Amino acid sequence: MINKWYGDGKECGRVYNSDGIVIDVFNSLLYLRVNPSNNLNEVYDNFGLKEWRGNVFGVEGVKNREGKESYQMFKGNEGEMICEENGINYNLRFGDGFSTGLFLDTSNLRKYVGGLEGRTLNLFSHANAISIASSSSRGGVNVDLSSKYFDLGVKDDWKNIEDDVWEYCKRKKGKEIFEVVVCDPPSSSVGKKRRWSTIKDYPELITHLSPLTSSNGLLILCSNTKKQTYDEFYKQCKKGLEISGRKGEVEKVIGTEWGWWREGVKCLVWRLD
Numbered sequence: 001m002i003n004k005w006y007g008d009g010k011e012c013g014r015v016y017n018s019d020g021i022v023i024d025v026f027n028s029l030l031y032l033r034v035n036p037s038n039n040l041n042e043v044y045d046n047f048g049l050k051e052w053r054g055n056v057f058g059v060e061g062v063k064n065r066e067g068k069e070s071y072q073m074f075k076g077n078e079g080e081m082i083c084e085e086n087g088i089n090y091n092l093r094f095g096d097g098f099s100t101g102l103f104l105d106t107s108n109l110r111k112y113v114g115g116l117e118g119r120t121l122n123l124f125s126h127a128n129a130i131s132i133a134s135s136s137s138r139g140g141v142n143v144d145l146s147s148k149y150f151d152l153g154v155k156d157d158w159k160n161i162e163d164d165v166w167e168y169c170k171r172k173k174g175k176e177i178f179e180v181v182v183c184d185p186p187s188s189s190v191g192k193k194r195r196w197s198t199i200k201d202y203p204e205l206i207t208h209l210s211p212l213t214s215s216n217g218l219l220i221l222c223s224n225t226k227k228q229t230y231d232e233f234y235k236q237c238k239k240g241l242e243i244s245g246r247k248g249e250v251e252k253v254i255g256t257e258w259g260w261w262r263e264g265v266k267c268l269v270w271r272l273d
């Protein structure tokens with residue numbers, strides 16, 4: 001079944017996402033995520049995974065006796081490989097943590113950024129996939145709390161800064177300005193000085209991003225939580241811009257092939273005054 005869905009063996013893509021099962025393909029490698037309500041053996045049988053022509057690799061959700069959920073890796077063939085998406089090559093790493101370096105639910109965001117010009121600030125950059133996708137001839141800056149994945153996304157004219165986004169933006173206010181600012185945060189995190197979540201704190205985060213966005217610049221705001229609709233996210237962004245004293249219009253809405261309600265990913269591209 002899976003071989004029939006994805007036979008060419010060339011690129012990467014999400015082939016399935018439903019009922020707590022996500023199947024991503026990276027060349028001949030199949031990356032599977034199964035939440036604790038599913039049985040891994042049944043998933044193998046139901047999707048014909050034993051017949052897959054390459055390695056199956058993944059993350060399995062398990063529940064302990066108290067019902068507490070946790071995730072563990074299975075069949076971890078460690079190593080790096082290059083994978084192509086939208087005509088661009090990305091270095092990926094398997095077996096070293098749950099991330100491969102490339103989140104396939106934000107493929108459309110990378111495609112969009114690939115058509116933009118202007119010096120770019122990539123916040124929560126992870127393995128810098130956004131900057132690898134960027135067509136900007138003026139380079140930019142990647143910022144992430146952890147430098148663990150920086151080596152996967154090295155690009156000339158781009159600087160990698162290991163820092164808390166909140167602290168970086170506060171420090172750079174009035175000193176740095178970018179024509180494109182991309183903010184693709186996790187839904188919650190513990191930073192250097194505080195714990196925060198996008199549901200609660202996105203408007204405040206925007207007040208730190210907008211001073212770094214140039215006049216007529218693009219502020220690309222993404223939310224990864226399924227707990228809010230596009231409309232609720234739009235209102236959060238509006239509120240953040242209002243507190244910042246900036247005006248903006250949505251120039252583009254970016255979702256996923258699978259629909260935001262399943263993936264959670266919502267991106268709004270704001271053209272600021």
Ligand SMILES: C[S@@+](CC[C@H](N)C(=O)[O-])C[C@H]1O[C@@H](n2cnc3c(N)ncnc32)[C@H](O)[C@@H]1O
Pocket residue numbers: 101102103106123124125126127128129130143144145146163164165166184185186189190191192
């Ligand atoms: C879901 S990944 C972001 C994906 C990335 N935007 C991309 O396009 O591949 C979340 C990243 O946010 C980083 N992070 C979490 N809290 C942070 C903070 N307060 N400041 C900077 N980075 C943070 C994590 O280290 C992680 O790499």
